[in-house]
Each structure stands twice: as structure tokens, then as C-alpha cells.
Amino acid sequence: MPQSHVYELENKAADPNPYLPKLARIVRRVPMVKDNHLFMVRFNDPKEGEEFDYLPGQFVELSVIGSGESPISISSTPTRKGMLEFCIRRMGRNTNALYRLKDNDLIGIRGPYGNGFPVHQMEGSNLLLIAGGLGMAPLRSLLNYALDNRQKYERIILMYGAKYPEDVLFRDELESLENREDVDCLLTVEQAYDLPDAKPWHGKIGMVTNLFSEFKDLDVNNTYAVACGPPIFYKFVIEKLLERGYPKNRILMSLERRMECGIGKCGHCGIGYKYTCIDGPVFTYWDAINLPEMIG
């Protein structure tokens, strides 16, 4: 151990504590679908809010004081400053505790973490976003980012599948895009019933993979396909993409894993030699081939 190593250790010890959450407040909770709100959040210290620079596809560790921490993807876009938005399903212990909080209650945020989507690399290409269920949460960030930088991308297509109409996240927002000519927004559900009081479903019915046939003319070599959904979703979507000849490094996926630290230390999100938290959560299908555990 050369002498310099000792100073190195001291410098490392003096770095800011990466585990310490910054305080933020819940500004508003917008119920979207059953057990799934959009949480709008603002840092207590405005300076911290300004410094919080992120990319679509990144996530935070969100602390509910007295309960714990969860990795949560960011649904807002960095192109719209102000509040951070998190689309969070009431799922486990910590998110249940989050749902007991009210407007203006304190929470903790640290991040942003992860690589995010390669938004610069994707410039000049078509974007084909494919979402399944809750997978819309991180893709909404990318969609709005691309729309706010509309001139940088060629065609923008969203294919979003959910089980029932009442499960479709950001439904009003996405349906309002249907009138825009510079984006194709296709929503589909597996089944739709005419429920009383419910908004009638005008979208498609069927699996999200059925929608591929609508874009037969898309140049696969000039398109990034970005998929996010539950594990089983990847199996079918990737099969479809490969069938259509998408290059493996142009198929991007955002993965879910257990993440406790978010900074590549605690080990839980490891897939082979990659950590989902720092090397991901966005991986290419090429990565997945080399890491057998990635998509099961």
C-alpha cells in the first residue's frame, strides 16, 4: 500500500454520503387506475431540485419515512422542469406506506440512478416504444422527452398494451396524442367490457404484439425498439422484433430487479457481471444474450 493510498482512503471517506436521501414533499397525488397513482414531488430545497438532472429511463430510491426505500422509475421528463413525477403501483410494504401519505407529506429521494435510455444515440432514428402494463411508467418519460425534442427523431410510435381499459396508465394524456400527426399512439387491451360509468374504449383489442403489423414499412435498421413490461412480455415482444429483423443492439429493454442501494454495492440486482442499477436498467438485447438470466 503506497503512502498515497492512505490519502485516497481519506478522500473517499470525505465524499458525500451516497445513501442519504434528500427531503422532498408530495405536492399532488393523481389517481390514474386502481392502486396506481401519479405522485408529483418537489424537493424541499429548490437548489436540490435544480441540480437534479436526469435522463428518461433513470430511477430514484424513494424513501417513505418510517417504512423503507424502493427503486422507482421516473415518469416525468427532464425537458419539463419543476416537479418530478412517479407512477407507482401499490404493491408491497413500502408502496402501501406511501399510499397512506397525504399531500404535502415528507418523503426522501436519492438519485437519479441507472444509465437511462440513450436519447442522444437514438437521435435521427425512428423510435418504436412498446409498453406492457406498468412498463408505461418509464416509457412515458422517454415519450414526452422525444415529443419535446420532436425535430431530433424521425417517426415516434407508441404501442401500449394493458389487460383492461381500466388498467391503461396515462390514458387521457395518451388518447389526446391520437390527434397529433407527428406521433402514432396505439393503445390496446386484452379485453374490454362496457362498464357503466366507464369511459368507452375506442382503442384496439388484442395483444400488443398484434400491433406490429400496422408498421410494416418501418426501416428496422433505422429504428430503436424500446420495450418495457413484465418478464413474460419481453419473451413475446422480442420474438416479434427478431422476426422483423431488428438488429440486436437496437432492441432496448428496461428491466426490473430488487435494488437496495441503487449504486452497485448491495449485490441484489446483479445479472452476471452487470448490475441492473448502474449498468442498467436499460439493456440491449445483445446484452441479454450474453447474460442468460436477464430475460429468463
Place this chain on the structure above:
Amino acid sequence: MRVVKLPKQHREMFLERLEKFGEVHVPTPKGKENFTFKRMETPEQMAWEYLRTILPPKKYFMPPKETLMNYDQSNGYHEVDPEYNQQVILFGLHPCDIHGVGIMDMIFDGAYNDTYYFKRRKDVKLIGLSCIPDDKCFCRSMGTDFVDTGFDLFLSELEKSYMIAIGTGWGDQVVQANRDILMETTLSDRDEYLERRNRRKEQFQIELDTSDLPYILDLSEDTEVWEDIGGQCLTCGACSMVCPTCYCFNIYDRENLDGESGERLREWDSCLFKNYTRVAGGETFRSGRADRVKNRYLHKQAHFVDEYGHPSCVGCGRCIDACPAGINVVEVFQRIRGVA
């Protein structure tokens, strides 16, 4: 690197004088066959012939359980300072453990420094001690049977003395304070050292062939060996706890009875536990025992190599010692290679 010599009759005095530099911790007998790094009360407590402690030195940098911060509902989170506030001297580390600390230093460094780790680490001095391998040592296979850096002082045993290699300026201060009991080395000391080190090389009883091991592991993705070992393994996690380079941890909150405040802790975890990959909603990404066992072995010998260029196993033999199912890591890899 300068080298001096400590006659054996002065070794206790040397230990005693170390106290002036900080809190000395030495391998101490525990029960009939075990040893543990422990605060030195008297120099006689030092087990000069010990081979491995139950827990490796990592407990000094990342304790099995520690409080990261306190919290309360109105003010949020407040960092707990993990610093020792004084120098801690770990005495008697064998080369494998010094390599283990070096690997932990790499893991907790990176894009994000783990400040809890380094706040303790910066105050811990390492004094090494040579050893003679037993039937569980395979450090020679891992290239960790000798150590050139990473220590402040390193003692190599000769018949009547220890040669002391000085690794840092702090180490030199200790040597300066002991000038009256230390001697210069001679050419015959050098010859004795060489003779001993060559003899030691011959004393290893087990060997793990690590050449192209990551490649062979890649090719062995579907071998039935993993199912076999998975059937044997109790997934108790003992091997992870005693491993000098296993670093996984959980973070969780513990609420006080007032319902308004509490603490956020971290605690050692093991990739062998089923809940290790469990996410909200109940899905686990590595639910089969064979998959978890495979992941642990692959991480040590292949994934870590992909990331850092060398394996994270240091061949200390603790996991062989600790496994209640009698699984021997060296035999596992021999089976993968098809030589056992």
C-alpha cells in the same frame, strides 16, 4: 521496500508497544479450534500459529449489522458517523486476507464511494503475518499466497525471528519506535526466507486450476453439477458470511416504539437466500437452489473477472470450513472441469 528483523523473544514487546499507535486487534483463540480477530488485552492472547479466523477482516469495515442513519417524521434522515475516532491496528493478517481487503476496497470504490466503508477503513492499519497452509488453503491457486502491497507492515516468520517488510510511512514510524529491539537483515536471513517460501509452496494440499475458468464456466451453463450441488446446499449462507470478499447487504428501516422515529440499517445478506432477488409483488428472479448456488460460484470466478480482471476468491478456505453440507469449492470446480 525496506526490511528489518524482529527476534522472536521480543515479539510480545513489539505487540505491547503497538498499543501506543492505536487499538490493537489480534487473532485470538475461541473455543477449541477457532480463532477470531479481537481487541488485544494482553500480548499472550495472540495466536501466532492460527490459520484462519471465523470471520474475515471485513467485519471491521462493514460490520454484520450497522446503523446508517436515524430518522424522524418531521426532520428526515440524519447520518450516523461510523468513524472509529482512533487508529485500529489489525495484526496478524495472512496474505489471503490482505488481498481480501484490497478487493473490498475496489468494490466499495467506483462511481459511488461507500462512505461508511471508507470512514472505517481509513483508520485501520494492517500488519500481515506469514503462514503455513493446511488442507483447506488454496491461495496459491488464486495467486494470493504472497502479498506485495496493501499492508503497513508484513511479518515473515523465520526460525528465530520475523522479517518485517515496511509497506507505508506509518509502518516506518512503528519500526522507528522499535529500533532498540529490531535488527538489520543479513544475507543468511534472505537465504532462510527463500528456503522457507519455497518449502511452503510445496505444502499446499489442494489446488484449483483457474486457467480459462470463466470460459469453462460459460460453456458449463447447463451442466448437471449445479443441480447436484443445489441439492446438497442448504442455502444457509454461512459461506457468504465467512467470505472475505462477500459484500452483499440489505438495507431496512426499524421503527422506534414512538412510531415517529427510527433507524435505517444495513445487514449482511447472501445471494443464496431465496428472497435475495424478490421484488414487490413476490416475483423472484433466481428461485431455484441450483441457480443460486451457480450464481455464487460464477460471481466469484467469472463475473468478477469480467468486471475487475481477476477472481474475487482469495483461497482462504473459510467457506470449506463453514459449510454444514460439506461442499468444497475446489471440488466443485474440479467437477465442472471434469477432473473429479
